[in-house]
Amino acid sequence: MKSDGNIEFIVRGSLGDSEISPSNISLSMLSNFSKDISDLLNSIQELKKEDIVISVVEGSFKIKAFIALAALNIVKADIETLSSSADFSSINEKRSKIFEDWYRKTKVQNGLEFEILPENHTGIKINSESVFKRTEIDIWIEGEHYLYGIITDMGGSQKPNIHFTSDSNQSYLIDCTKDDILNEKENRVYHPAAIRVLAKQNLITGEIKEPKFASFIEYNPVFDENILLKTIEKGRNAWSDVPDHVEWVRNLRLEDE
Numbered sequence: 112m113k114s115d116g117n118i119e120f121i122v123r124g125s126l127g128d129s130e131i132s133p134s135n136i137s138l139s140m141l142s143n144f145s146k147d148i149s150d151l152l153n154s155i156q157e158l159k160k161e162d163i164v165i166s167v168v169e170g171s172f173k174i175k176a177f178i179a180l181a182a183l184n185i186v187k188a189d190i191e192t193l194s195s196s197a198d199f200s201s202i203n204e205k206r207s208k209i210f211e212d213w214y215r216k217t218k219v220q221n222g223l224e225f226e227i228l229p230e231n232h233t234g235i236k237i238n239s240e241s242v243f244k245r246t247e248i249d250i251w252i253e254g255e256h257y258l259y260g261i262i263t264d265m266g267g268s269q270k271p272n273i274h275f276t277s278d279s280n281q282s283y284l285i286d287c288t289k290d291d292i293l294n295e296k297e298n299r300v301y302h303p304a305a306i307r308v309l310a311k312q313n314l315i316t317g318e319i320k321e322p323k324f325a326s327f328i329e330y331n332p333v334f335d336e337n338i339l340l341k342t343i344e345k346g347r348n349a350w351s352d353v354p355d356h357v358e359w360v361r362n363l364r365l366e367d368e
Contacts, residue, residue, distance in 0.1 A: 116183045116230040120148050123171040124223040131172050141172075147209045148174055153280065154205040155182045183229055190227060190235045199245040204316045211245065213237050251311040256319060257328065258283065258306045262299050265292050273324060275306065283308075287324035295327075305330035 122131060122144055129135045189202045199207040199214075213225040217239045228234035237243075260277035271292055273285040285308055310322035 115177055115179050117175050117177045118183060118186055118230065119173055119175050119226075119228040119234075120144070121171055121173045121226040121228065122224070123226070124220065133172055136172050144172070145174070147212070148176065151186075151206050151209050152176060152178065152182070154203060155185050186227070187229050187232050190229065190233070193243075194233075194235055197243050199243055200247065204318055207245075210237060211243070214241060214243050217241065250314040251320070252314060253309065253311050255325065256308050256310050256312065256322070258285075258308060258319075258322070259330070260304065261301060262304050262306075263301065265295075265300060273306070275304070283319070283322050285322045285324050291324050299327070303330060 122140070124131045126135050126137060126140075131140070189206055192201050193199070193207075193210065199211045201207075202210075214237050217223045217225070217237060221239070224236060224238035226234055226236045258275060258277055260275055260279075262273060262275055264274035265287075266272075271287050271289050273287055275283045275285055277283065285306065305328040307325040307328055308319075308322040309325055310319045312319050
């Protein structure tokens with residue numbers, strides 16, 4: 112079964128008297144377009160950087176990315192949603208901002224067009240004739256959240272905070288107190304960590320903002336085979352005096368009826 116697919120990112124327009132192409136593109140456009148594609152793909156949690164393979168091909172200026180099917184399906188879903196709603200706020204916040212930036216550029220530069228074309232799927236074009244909007248739905252709820260990832264820095268003389276990068280590559284600046292840092296007996300910087308925070312979360316996008324430190328959680332993501340084997344052995348011993356496990360569960364259910 113096929114495990115990956117490709118998606119084409121295309122920019123069309125003119126540069127001087129010639130069409131944009133791999134041999135005729137400004138450095139700023141090349142840099143910005145490549146960064147947009149990188150940011151867009153990196154916003155997909157199911158996708159790792161090492162899973163992205165790209166090639167530049169003829170046809171205006173086209174970058175073809177080869178990515179995992181799970182990630183490709185997320186982009187397809189975004190395209191379907193945006194095509195039907197024409198509302199940037201209806202899709203992932205990070206990706207919508209990239210599309211919205213392209214949309215603004217097409218309104219300024221005559222003839223400029225962007226297209227995203229997934230393999231075996233209808234794509235989406237963004238040009239001066241496109242009509243999109245952004246419906247601002249800003250509903251934030253305060254609550255308790257758990258963040259998993261790596262602490263990259265802790266401290267600050269005036270405003271103490273914790274620099275944290277989550278497993279999904281999202282960066283957070285977590286407010287804390289000097290005592291929170293002083294009370295730590297171990298060096299947690301550049302080690303896997305789990306942090307309980309109080310923060311606001313957007314009900315629509317899931318975005319978390321203004322996190323405040325509550326506590327560290329004991330967290331060790333390393334798989335320990337010995338612990339697993341001991342747990343299995345305990346379970347096996349607990350059932351050792353039951354001759355037929357399936358029959359035992361079936362009888363238990365009948366008693367409850």
